[in-house]
Structure formats: C-alpha cells, structure tokens
Amino acid sequence: MQASRHDAWVGLFVLVGGAALLFLALKAGNLLSLNFDETYQVSAKFDNIGGLKARAAVKSAGVVVGRVESISFDDKTFQAKVVLNLHKNVQFPTDSSAKILTAGLLGEQYIGLEPGASEKNLAANDQIKATQSAVVLETLIGQFLNSKAADMGSAPAPAGDKK
Amino acid sequence: MTALTASLGLALRQTLAGVGWGARLFVQILARSLPALARFSLVREQVFFLGNRSLSIIGVSGLFVGFVLALQGYYTLQRYGSAEAVGLLVALSLVRELGPVVTALLFAGRAGTSLTAEIGLMKAGEQLTAMEMMAVDPLTRVLSPRFWGGFIAMPLLAAVFSAVGIVGGWLVAVPLIGIDGGSFWSQMQGGVDVFADVGNGVIKSLVFGITVTFVALQQGYACSPTPEGVAQATTRTVVISSLAVLAFDFMLTAMMFSI
Numbered sequence: 299m300q301a302s303r304h305d306a307w308v309g310l311f312v313l314v315g316g317a318a319l320l321f322l323a324l325k326a327g328n329l330l331s332l333n334f335d336e337t338y339q340v341s342a343k344f345d346n347i348g349g350l351k352a353r354a355a356v357k358s359a360g361v362v363v364g365r366v367e368s369i370s371f372d373d374k375t376f377q378a379k380v381v382l383n384l385h386k387n388v389q390f391p392t393d394s395s396a397k398i399l400t401a402g403l404l405g406e407q408y409i410g411l412e413p414g415a416s417e418k419n420l421a422a423n424d425q426i427k428a429t430q431s432a433v434v435l436e437t438l439i440g441q442f443l444n445s446k447a448a449d450m451g452s453a454p455a456p457a458g459d460k461k
Numbered sequence: 462m463t464a465l466t467a468s469l470g471l472a473l474r475q476t477l478a479g480v481g482w483g484a485r486l487f488v489q490i491l492a493r494s495l496p497a498l499a500r501f502s503l504v505r506e507q508v509f510f511l512g513n514r515s516l517s518i519i520g521v522s523g524l525f526v527g528f529v530l531a532l533q534g535y536y537t538l539q540r541y542g543s544a545e546a547v548g549l550l551v552a553l554s555l556v557r558e559l560g561p562v563v564t565a566l567l568f569a570g571r572a573g574t575s576l577t578a579e580i581g582l583m584k585a586g587e588q589l590t591a592m593e594m595m596a597v598d599p600l601t602r603v604l605s606p607r608f609w610g611g612f613i614a615m616p617l618l619a620a621v622f623s624a625v626g627i628v629g630g631w632l633v634a635v636p637l638i639g640i641d642g643g644s645f646w647s648q649m650q651g652g653v654d655v656f657a658d659v660g661n662g663v664i665k666s667l668v669f670g671i672t673v674t675f676v677a678l679q680q681g682y683a684c685s686p687t688p689e690g691v692a693q694a695t696t697r698t699v700v701i702s703s704l705a706v707l708a709f710d711f712m713l714t715a716m717m718f719s720i
Contacts, residue, residue, distance in 0.1 A: 304505065
C-alpha cells in the first residue's frame with residue numbers, strides 16, 4: 299500500500315503538533331494553576347477596588363489561597379462586592395481582614411488576607427467584615443499635593459529664595 | 462456611459478455568480494466529507510504533503526519571529542523597567558495573533574499554491590474529466606481529502622509556530638539578554654489564559670485552515686485549463702487567501718477579545 303510509506307511521518311507530525319499545543323497550554327498558559335480543588339465562597343465589601351479583576355489571586359502570607367470569583371456593585375451600600383473562592387483545605391478565622399494590594403509599583407492587584415484571632419473559622423457564604431480599599435494613585439498624589447501646599451502655606455517664604 | 466454601466470453590471474453579476482458557485486462548491490465538499498474520511502489514507506497522504514512538508518518553513522519562521530519579538534519587546538519594555546514582561550508579550554502576541562495569522566499566510570504560500578497548481582494541472586490535463594467518465598467523483602476523490610488534510614494540518618502547524626516562537630523568545634530573552642528565567646515564565650503563565658488566549662488562537666487557526674485550503678481548492682477547480690489559467694489561479698490563491706485571512710482575523714479578534 300502506497301500510503302503506509304508516510305504513516306510514521308504523519309504520526310510524528312500529529313504528535314509534534316499535539317506536543318506544541320500541550321506546551322502552549324501547560325508552559326505558556328496557566329492550565330496547571332487552574333484549580334479543580336473544592337472551594338468555598340466568602341464575600342467582602344470594599345469602598346474602592348481600584349484595578350482588581352476577576353480571577354485575580356487571593357494571597358495570604360504571599361501564598362495563593364484562592365481566586366476572585368466575581369466583582370459586582372452593591373447599590374445599597376454603594377460599595378464593591380467581591381466574591382472570593384478560597385481553597386477548602388485553607389481555613390481562616392472569622393475576624394480575618396482583606397486588603398487590596400499591588401504586586402510591584404505597576405503590577406496587577408490582588409487581595410491579601412490577614413488572619414484574625416477568632417476561634418471560629420469562616421464558613422461558606424460568610425462575609426469578611428474588615429476590609430481595606432485599594433490605594434488609588436490619583437488620591438495619593440492629591441493628598442501629597444495638598445500636604446505639600448499646606449506646608450508651603452505655613453512656612454514663611456523668604457524673599458529672594460534661590461532654591 | 463451605457464457601456465460603463467453595462468460593464469459594471471457584468472462585473473457585478475460575474476462576481477455574484479463566482480461567490481455563489483464557491484458557496485455551492487464548499488457545501489458539496491463538506492457533503493462528501495464522510496466518504497473522503499472513510500478512505501483515510503487519502504487524507505493522511507494530504508496531511509503529509511500539506512503538514513509535514515510545511516513543518517520546516519513554519520518552524521524556522523516561528524523561531525525567528527520569536528527572536529525578533531523578544532528583541533523588540535525588550536527594547537520597549539526595559540524603558541519602563543518591566544523587562545521581565547517580555548515573556549508575556551512574546552507569548553500573547555504569538556498565541557493570539559501571529560501564530561495563526563503568519564502560519565496561515567505561509568501555509569497559503571507553501572501549501573495553497575501547490576494545491577491550486579496540482580488541481581489546475583489535473584483539470585488542464587483532463588484528468589478530472591477522465592475521472593468523471595469512470596464514474597469517480599473528483600470532489601470525493603480529489604478535493605475533499607485535500608480539504609480535510611489542510612483542516613487537520615493548519616492548527617497543528619500554528620501550534621508548532623507559537624511553541625517554537627516562545628522557545629525562540631526564551632532563547633533571546635534569557636540566555637542572550639539575561640532576563641531572569643523564572644520571572645520570564647511566571648509572567649507568561651500569569652497572563653496567558655488557556656481558554657481565552659490559547660483556545661481562541663486554536664479556533665482562529667481552524668478558521669484560517671478552512672479559508673486557505675478552500676480558496677486554494679476553489680481556485681484550482683475553477684481555473685481555465687491553460688498554462689496561463691493555472692498561473693493566474695495560483696497567483697489569485699495567494700492574494701485572495703491572504704486578504705481573506707487578514708479580514709477574518711480582524712473579525713475574529715473583534716468578536717473574541719473585544720471585551
């Protein structure tokens with residue numbers, strides 16, 4: 299049969315293509331970090347989430363313990379409601395606090411969980427009460443400028459200052 | 462003035478007829494998929510011809526595109542002090558855009574032209590007519606296996622292109638420029654989503670595979686059976702399939718990544 303001459307080569311080609319896809323999925327993509335572990339959901343309300351996005355990491359002590367499931371706006375309290383998926387094998391006290399942190403100066407934002415001291419642990423659908431909003435650069439610059447202006451106003455400006 | 466209107470009308474009617482004929486051919490090829498796939502040795506032969514034989518040009522191009530992406534990306538990113546993100550830049554541009562598109566353009570030049578020329582010469586040599594005389598359907602025996610061969614080969618080639626390109630980007634970024642290898646990969650893994658980026662890239666390459674292969678087959682099957690006809694059809698294959706790939710790429714990108 300004529301075709302059998304190329305069989306092995308075609309098989310090799312298909313395998314190489316499959317291996318390339320696998321490489322893209324595992325090495326370049328995040329298939330390995332996709333977690334099919336059991337999770338439980340807790341929510342937290344923030345005054346300002348800054349640039350936080352769904353699927354952002356939830357870290358405690360720098361270790362990823364979950365992911366942001368969804369972000370929505372609560373028009374009762376005018377706050378952002380963030381639903382977190384935490385890994386089932388990680389338990390946190392009920393008075394833990396969540397804050398939105400930034401990896402590096404311009405890096406992506408993630409949620410840092412600070413464990414509390416309560417005896418009881420967070421259960422599914424609980425709410426984390428203590429939250430700290432994201433640091434918004436504009437607000438920070440505004441505060442800096444305001445305090446600078448206040449300093450300038452209070453300090454007596456000597457005439458003919460070369461500085 | 463009337464002559465101009467008449468020629469415009471004729472051109473429009475011919476274009477419409479061509480599009481209609483092409484659509485009918487597409488449906489006919491698809492309708493004959495089962496008997497063509499049942500004789501899988503024919504399809505396998507085409508996968509060898511379209512896929513294996515294109516592997517070298519795809520691999521080398523992917524490697525160099527990866528090299529260049531890493532160099533150019535590093536040049537821009539190091540100004541903002543985020544040279545480690547070069548891995549992410551290389552991977553995202555390859556997986557989402559360059560992998561499928563450049564592979565499709567190379568595939569049109571390397572494989573599409575030979576499909577058109579082969580079928581055009583078969584037509585010029587009256588082999589297709591001879592097949593019909595022997596009650597062998599040329600669509601089942603010739604066109605459909607080639608279509609499926611291209612359909613199978615193209616996504617695999619695009620995946621090879623992207624993977625080789627990422628390795629090429631790594632070669633330039635990590636050993637040559639000296640970016641930290643760990644953050645090269647971790648930035649990439651943090652930013653590339655398997656379904657949104659890799660999956661959509663595969664969908665793109667499937668669409669491009671269908672486009673390029675079908676345009677090549679259609680041009681070959683429609684060409685006038687003369688040496689000039691075959692030459693013109695081969696040229697048109699490259700022009701039409703490249704333009705179609707770029708147009709489809711814009712539409713698919715707008716649909717997939719517009720959010």
